[in-house]
Amino acid sequence: MTKSNQAAFNRLLQDDNFIYGALKSLHINRYHENFDDLYQEAILTFIDAYQRFPGDPETHEHEFIVYAYQAIKWATMRHFRQENGRNKQIGFVNRLSEDDALMDYLDQISDPHCDPDNAVIYNDLFEKLYQVCDPRERRFLVLRYFANASLKEIAVDLNITRRTANNIKFRVQKKFSGLLIL
Structure with a gap:
């Protein structure tokens, strides 16, 4: 419809x-x-x-x-x-569609030019997302945002395939989307 x-x-x-x-x-x-x-x-x-x-x-x-x-x-x-x-594209790599741009809001954490007033909001949102993630998703978040690791680097660190790392990315995005709708 x-x-x-x-x-x-x-x-x-x-x-x-x-x-x-x-x-x-x-x-x-x-x-x-x-x-x-x-x-x-x-x-x-x-x-x-x-x-x-x-x-x-x-x-x-x-x-x-x-x-x-x-x-x-x-x-x-x-x-x-x-x-x-x-x-510039920051945050999650290899975006496949405009829907992946949902993560732009959270990506602001990794932007060194982030407005300090908004940084409080972003950090609070990151913390809420971190709490709803499982341990592997948490490791993914830390590697992606604070180490600025690529999917390949995350896959190596977690001892998983790039495809599995990409699946983790999409699960995190889905949880993030759920947080925003609530």
Whole structure:
């Protein structure tokens, strides 16, 4: 079932405060020089999130708002990284699809230019993810984020194949996704 763009716009007309909240959490207020552009991009991100949401946004409203809020923050952070010339891939390697970009939020931990205010949020999220992982997944997280190890290096360290390391990566991504939806 495809969700209509009109339904997304109608939902946005009801309440767009969470868009302002997402931008405000990144220290972007109405007086920011690019506020209007960033707000318009946030609207487009909201519509995309409405389309991609894995459930019905109307019946699972709270979960959808959290999902859209995070999507807006990620898109805005991605915009600033590109604008600042730091559009490099960090974090999980060998991304296979845009869905793998879910990990971008957690990838900020390994970015040496990470905003200290946001670092607290990222570290808290990393800690929550670390708690729900099994020992092998925990080792994967530590190697990937703090040692910046490749999948090949992780496979060698854990004495497993690269395919198994990739499977661990996807399990971690699934757990991370679950944390964000809650």
